[in-house]
Amino acid sequence: MSKAGAIAATSALHLLEQYREGTSFFWSSPQHTLLAQGERMRFPVSAVQQQVVSDSSGNKDHAHGNHVKGVHFVIEQVRQMIQEAQQTGLRKPIVVGAIPFDPSQSSAELLIPETVQWAEPPSHAANGSYERRPAAAGCEIEEAPGAETYQRSVNQVLRQMEQGELDKVVLSRTLRVVSDDLVDTHQLLRNLFRDNAHGYTFAVPMNKGTETKSNITTTYRNDDKVNHQGTRTFIGASPELLVTRKGTIIRANPLAGSAARSDDPGEDRRRAEALLASAKDRHEHAVVIDAVAAALRPLCKQLIVPAEPSLIQTSTMWHLSTEIHGELLDRDISSLEVAFALHPTPAICGTPVLMAREAIGSQEPFDRGLFTGMVGWCDSEGDGEWAVTIRCAEVEGNELRLFAGAGIVAGSTPEAELAETSAKFRTMLLAMGLDSTVSHLKEE
Numbered sequence: 001m002s003k004a005g006a007i008a009a010t011s012a013l014h015l016l017e018q019y020r021e022g023t024s025f026f027w028s029s030p031q032h033t034l035l036a037q038g039e040r041m042r043f044p045v046s047a048v049q050q051q052v053v054s055d056s057s058g059n060k061d062h063a064h065g066n067h068v069k070g071v072h073f074v075i076e077q078v079r080q081m082i083q084e085a086q087q088t089g090l091r092k093p094i095v096v097g098a099i100p101f102d103p104s105q106s107s108a109e110l111l112i113p114e115t116v117q118w119a120e121p122p123s124h125a126a127n128g129s130y131e132r133r134p135a136a137a138g139c140e141i142e143e144a145p146g147a148e149t150y151q152r153s154v155n156q157v158l159r160q161m162e163q164g165e166l167d168k169v170v171l172s173r174t175l176r177v178v179s180d181d182l183v184d185t186h187q188l189l190r191n192l193f194r195d196n197a198h199g200y201t202f203a204v205p206m207n208k209g210t211e212t213k214s215n216i217t218t219t220y221r222n223d224d225k226v227n228h229q230g231t232r233t234f235i236g237a238s239p240e241l242l243v244t245r246k247g248t249i250i251r252a253n254p255l256a257g258s259a260a261r262s263d264d265p266g267e268d269r270r271r272a273e274a275l276l277a278s279a280k281d282r283h284e285h286a287v288v289i290d291a292v293a294a295a296l297r298p299l300c301k302q303l304i305v306p307a308e309p310s311l312i313q314t315s316t317m318w319h320l321s322t323e324i325h326g327e328l329l330d331r332d333i334s335s336l337e338v339a340f341a342l343h344p345t346p347a348i349c350g351t352p353v354l355m356a357r358e359a360i361g362s363q364e365p366f367d368r369g370l371f372t373g374m375v376g377w378c379d380s381e382g383d384g385e386w387a388v389t390i391r392c393a394e395v396e397g398n399e400l401r402l403f404a405g406a407g408i409v410a411g412s413t414p415e416a417e418l419a420e421t422s423a424k425f426r427t428m429l430l431a432m433g434l435d436s437t438v439s440h441l442k443e444e
């Protein structure tokens with residue numbers, strides 16, 4: 001592959017085997033597999049909060065102002081990191097990692113690695129050669145919020161929709177899983193990679209709180225000292241592409257509107273057809289496509305938006321999907337800037353965006369952190385790939401925190417949205433080898 005600064009390309013499976021928990025960033029997409037190792041520079045941990053005046057009033061406009069400041073801060077820091085890396089002699093630096101749902105509330109996990117290796121995208125056949133082995137054992141599982149609380153929140157949002165202008169809100173919940181043993185993060189990544197050959201599989205090393213000396217923290221880690229118990233990893237397999245940019249050509253693939261897969265082929269097909277024909281799901285999808293097209297149009301010379309959604313499948317879900325293609329007016333807009341022009345799309349937040357964000361803040365009893373943010377890479381020429389961080393978990397020691405959300409629109413029911421979040425958890429549960437332990441989470 002012709003990527004500057006990259007070590008000679010090998011196979012996707014070879015890169016996967018070289019992954020090391022705590023020090024590697026792994027990424028596989030339908031275009032590339034990437035393994036970034038070591039840490040030349042890291043995004044400053046606490047500086048986001050210092051830049052953003054905290055708002056305890058819950059004022060919507062103030063919260064929005066903070067969000068905008070957080071976004072500018074990330075873009076500016078990334079620009080500075082790339083510039084500094086170039087000054088130290090790196091010819092074509094690349095920033096890799098994940099960015100939170102709200103960059104004014106949580107820190108981005110971004111870094112410029114020491115080494116980068118690229119390989120072709122994973123082939124389905126090669127992935128099949130992997131055996132799925134459990135990555136966790138003897139687990140206790142706790143839902144947060146519990147089923148009843150989640151359904152109550154859905155009802156409250158539906159009432160708000162009847163009364164006012166709120167059109168869509170994505171409400172999510174978490175599962176806390178405690179395993180008897182340390183979670184085998186590498187095996188978890190192998191299983192995700194095996195089951196999701198057409199998606200975006202990732203593992204991001206999370207910060208353990210390095211000291212921020214200047215604005216940019218430079219850390220050199222000694223791999224031998226990294227203890228698996230002392231690492232945190234953000235891991236998952238997202239089906240949703242936020243945006244890719246290569247030169248001036250961009251592509252986005254928003255998803256919204258979902259149905260759980262069935263093991264019975266006839267029933268599986270019936271669910272897919274029902275999803276494609278569902279007025280409620282088509283509305284949920286159209287809201288996202290309209291917002292994505294509106295955000296991209298001012299940036300593009302040309303934008304192609306299909307009039308009708310199509311269906312895509314993962315190993316656990318069907319989704320309504322629209323693939324959008326465009327040509328940027330200006331080559332200087334990086335993939336990260338295009339991604340931020342879109343974020344948060346109504347696929348993970350809602351519309352109107354400020355009201356939706358407020359509803360999420362008041363209904364969800366947890367901080368989303370990196371969930372429903374973005375994960376990927378951007379190089380010094382602005383090319384890059386960013387996926388939406390869904391179907392994911394945070395892993396630390398013997399604990400995992402899984403996240404899943406569902407889009408609420410008029411016509412949604414609390415029971416169906418709860419079942420949808422349960423079905424979405426299965427991507428991670430299957431990869432952990434826990435799917436049969438929690439079979440009640442499977443939507444029937």
Ligand SMILES: C=C(O[C@H]1C=CC=C(C(=O)O)[C@@H]1O)C(=O)O
Nearest residue numbers: 256257258347390404405406407
């Ligand atoms: C928020 C999630 O999914 C989004 C992406 C695809 C379909 C979605 C839906 O149908 O609600 C969600 O918008 C998630 O998986 O946690």
